[in-house]
Amino acid sequence: MTHVLIVGAGVAGPVLSMALERVGIESSVFERDPAGAEQRGSWLSFQANGMDALRAIDAAGPVEKLGYPNDAISFVNGKGRLLGRMPTAARRPDGQESLVMPRAALYAALGELARERGARVTYGKQLVGATSVGGGVRARFADGTTATGDLLVGCDGIHSPVRTIIDPRATRPRYVPVLNVGGYIPDFTVEVPPKEFRMQFGTRCFFAWMPTPDGGTVWFANPPMAREPERGVLSGKSDAEWRRWLHELMSGDVGPAHEIIDAAPGPLLGWATYDMPVVEHWHNNRNMIIIGDAAHATAPSAGQGASMALEDAVVLAKCLRDCPDVPAAFSTFEALRRERVEKIVKHGHRSSNSKAAGPVVRVVRDLMLPIMFGRAAKDDGDSMMWLQGHHIDFDEPVTPLAR
Ligand SMILES: Cc1cc2nc3c(=O)[nH]c(=O)nc-3n(C[C@H](O)[C@H](O)[C@H](O)COP(=O)(O)OP(=O)(O)OC[C@H]3O[C@@H](n4cnc5c(N)ncnc54)[C@H](O)[C@@H]3O)c2cc1C
Numbered sequence: 202m203t204h205v206l207i208v209g210a211g212v213a214g215p216v217l218s219m220a221l222e223r224v225g226i227e228s229s230v231f232e233r234d235p236a237g238a239e240q241r242g243s244w245l246s247f248q249a250n251g252m253d254a255l256r257a258i259d260a261a262g263p264v265e266k267l268g269y270p271n272d273a274i275s276f277v278n279g280k281g282r283l284l285g286r287m288p289t290a291a292r293r294p295d296g297q298e299s300l301v302m303p304r305a306a307l308y309a310a311l312g313e314l315a316r317e318r319g320a321r322v323t324y325g326k327q328l329v330g331a332t333s334v335g336g337g338v339r340a341r342f343a344d345g346t347t348a349t350g351d352l353l354v355g356c357d358g359i360h361s362p363v364r365t366i367i368d369p370r371a372t373r374p375r376y377v378p379v380l381n382v383g384g385y386i387p388d389f390t391v392e393v394p395p396k397e398f399r400m401q402f403g404t405r406c407f408f409a410w411m412p413t414p415d416g417g418t419v420w421f422a423n424p425p426m427a428r429e430p431e432r433g434v435l436s437g438k439s440d441a442e443w444r445r446w447l448h449e450l451m452s453g454d455v456g457p458a459h460e461i462i463d464a465a466p467g468p469l470l471g472w473a474t475y476d477m478p479v480v481e482h483w484h485n486n487r488n489m490i491i492i493g494d495a496a497h498a499t500a501p502s503a504g505q506g507a508s509m510a511l512e513d514a515v516v517l518a519k520c521l522r523d524c525p526d527v528p529a530a531f532s533t534f535e536a537l538r539r540e541r542v543e544k545i546v547k548h549g550h551r552s553s554n555s556k557a558a559g560p561v562v563r564v565v566r567d568l569m570l571p572i573m574f575g576r577a578a579k580d581d582g583d584s585m586m587w588l589q590g591h592h593i594d595f596d597e598p599v600t601p602l603a604r
Contacts, residue, residue: 202225202226202227203226203227203351203352203521204226204227204228204229204350204351204352205217205221205226205227205228205229205350205351205352205353205354206228206229206231206338206340206348206349206350206352206353206354207228207229207230207231207353207354207356208230208231208328208340208353208354208355208356208357208362208363209230209231209232209233209355209356209357209358209493209495210230210231210232210312210315210322210324210356211308211356211357211358211493211494211510212307212308212311212356212493212506212507212510212511213356213492213493213494213510213511213513213514214230214232214356214514215230215311215312215314215315215316215320215322216254216255216258216260216311216315216510216511216514216515217354217356217492217514217517217518218230218315218320218322219258219260219314219315219318219320220258220514220515220517220518220519220595221518221521222318222319222320223258223518223595224518224519224521224522225522226518226521226522228320228321229321229323229348229350230315230320230321230322230323231322231323231326231328231340231342231348232322232323232324232325232326233325233326233327233328233357234324234325235324235325236324236325243303243304243381243383243384243421243472243501244301244302244303244304244383244384244385244419244421245301245302245303245304245307245501245504245506245507246271246289246299246300246301246504247264247267247268247299247300247301247302247307247504247507247508248289248290248299248504248505248508248588248589249290249291249293249297249298249299249589249590250505250508250512250588250589250590250591250592251505251507251508251509251511251512252264252265252297252300252508253293253295253297253591253592253593254508254511254512254514254515254593255511257515257593257594257595258515258518258595260311260314263310263313263314264302264307264310264311265300267300267302267303267306267307267310268300268301268302269300269301269302269396269411269413269414269419270298270299270300270301270396271289271298271299271300271301271396271397271398271411272288272289272290272298272299272396272397273286273287273288273289273394273396273397273398274286274287274288274289274397274398274399274400275287275393275397275398275399275400276399276400276401276402276570277399277400277401277402277455277456278401278402278403278567279401279402279403279404279453279454279455280454280455281454281455281456282567284402284567284570284571285570285571285575286397288585289398290585290588290589291583291584291585291586291588291589291590292583293586293589293590298396299504299589301398301411301419303385304507307507325344326342326343326344326346327342327343327344328340328341328342328343328357328362328363329341329342329343329362330366331353331363331366331489333485333487333488333489334349336351337349337350337351337352337488338350338351338352338353338488338489340353351488351527352488352489352490352527353488353489353490354489354490354491354492354517355367355489355490355491355492355495356491356492356493356495356510356514357491357495358493358494358495358498359374359475359476359477359494359495359498360374361491361494361495363489363491363495364480364491364495364496366489367482367483367484367485367489367490367491368481368482371480371481371482372477372478372479372480372481374475374476374477374498375475375476375477375478375550376428376429376473376474376475377474377475377476377500377550378425378426378427378428379407379423379424379425379426379474379502380423380424380425380426380430380435380471380472380473380474381421381422381423381471381472381474381501382421382422382424382443382447382469382470382471382472383409383419383420383421383422384419384420384421384465384466384469385413385417385418385419385420385466386417386418386420386461386464386465386466387415387416387417387466388416388417389416389417389418389460389461389464390412390416390418391410391411391412391418391457391461392457393410393411393412395412395414396411397411397412398410398411398419399411399456401454401456401458402567402570403450403451403454403456403458404453404454405425405450405451406422406423406424406425406447406450406451407422407423408420408421408422408423408451408454408456408458408461409421409422410457410458410461418461420461420465422447422450422451422458423502424446424447424450424471426473429473430473435470435471435472435473436470438471439468440467440468440469443468443469443470443471444462444463444467444469447462447469448462474500474501475498475500476498476499476500476546476549476550477494477496477497477498477499477546478546479543480495480496480497483496483531483534483535483539484531484535486528486531486532487527487528488527490517490531490534492510492513492514492517492534493506493509493510493513493514494506494510496513496542497509497542497543497545497546498546499542499545499546499548499549499550500546500549500550500552501549502549502552503545503546503548503549503552505545505549505588509542509545512538512591512593513534513538513542515593515595516534516537516538516593516599517530517534519593519595519598519599520533520534520537520599520601522599523598523599523600523601524599524601525601529601529602530601532602533599533600533601533602536602537599541587541591545588
């Protein structure tokens with residue numbers, strides 16, 4: 202029986218393991234971090250196509266319970282003027298909505314479900330190298346141990362070591378000039394209709410808030426930072442420094458940002474954000490491939506990174522099931538996925554840059570956005586059907602790419 206070594210137990214890793222099990226392929230998952238270290242911070246927008254991918258392998262149940270539905274986004278400028286309102290996502294025929302959920306809870310739920318279904322996940326195993334041996338591949342870990350399998354799949358995130366093993370000249374992650382900070386405030390209400398995320402193009406900072414049905418508020422801010430912060434700079438910032446900085450950035454803007462900054466439970470933490478421009482080689486044609494963020498990370502503003510990683514995991518399992526050999530499975534996977542994911546990376550990059558706009562761009566943006574949102578509201582999200590309307594039928598066979 203084929204044995205797959207999966208590197209990384211974030212979003213794609215556990216789901217790939219479950220999908221492979223369904224097609225009769227054994228796997229072992231190796232995760233760098235210790236068990237229970239799922240504190241990946243922040244909240245994420247989990248869009249309907251991600252849930253669809255989970256549903257394809259009957260894994261949606263635990264994730265559906267995690268989040269709060271979000272069906273509209275409204276935008277205001279620094280003066281509080283409404284620039285527009287539009288649906289968060291395309292309205293799918295199955296009624297699946299987009300959710301907002303803690304990133305850590307998503308990781309924990311997927312890991313737990315995979316383990317319940319028999320996945321072998323070993324924590325504290327940092328991959329440091331991999332080589333082809335005989336008909337398979339040998340992985341080396343930082344603790345000096347090795348593991349051997351027929352294939353190796355890098356689900357190891359944006360800073361993927363597997364990407365560099367496949368192609369030492371692979372592109373590096375691209376810094377996106379806005380940071381991420383945010384969370385959830387219990388017993389704190391904001392005046393926004395239910396299920397609506399209000400997003401403010403503040404004068405100096407993008408800031409967003411959404412009421413939750415339990416009387417709380419989810420919020421995030423994207424402080425601009427033109428240059429990539431050196432290692433340790435963000436983690437070295439104290440809670441008080443974050444709050445002071447956010448107050449400064451939002452000063453003069455109309456809205457609840459200052460109350461949110463004061464009420465947010467601490468300590469506040471911030472993340473630098475990255476995406477991946479085009480990664481030329483996703484696989485080595487033989488026995489190693491990357492999926493998820495390792496192959497095509499999108500900036501968080503697209504709200505799609507997790508969903509894309511899940512789609513990849515399920516589609517790769519189908520390709521391995523239906524293609525005559527591994528090289529055919531890898532090229533078929535790439536043919537099915539590349540155009541879609543690269544379109545989303547471009548979309549995410551554009552929206553991140555608009556959050557860090559200078560004064561001139563701000564004026565143009567405030568004039569243009571109402572027209573764009575008007576159009577988006579009129580088509581009621583239909584133009585986004587290619588994105589959130591994506592559906593995977595797990596039983597439908599994949600047509601192998603002709604070679
Ligand atoms: C602040 C922030 C906000 C975000 N917001 C959103 C959002 O709103 N919506 C959305 O869909 N996405 C969002 N994302 C992106 C989303 O989290 C990722 O797209 C998604 O997690 C990708 O899944 P993955 O499995 O490919 O990689 P990851 O989830 O990053 O998992 C990679 C795993 O590999 C492990 N690993 C790394 N190196 C090694 C090694 N050498 N050996 C073994 N294991 C290793 C890591 O520890 C990790 O567990 C956000 C990300 C950030 C940082």
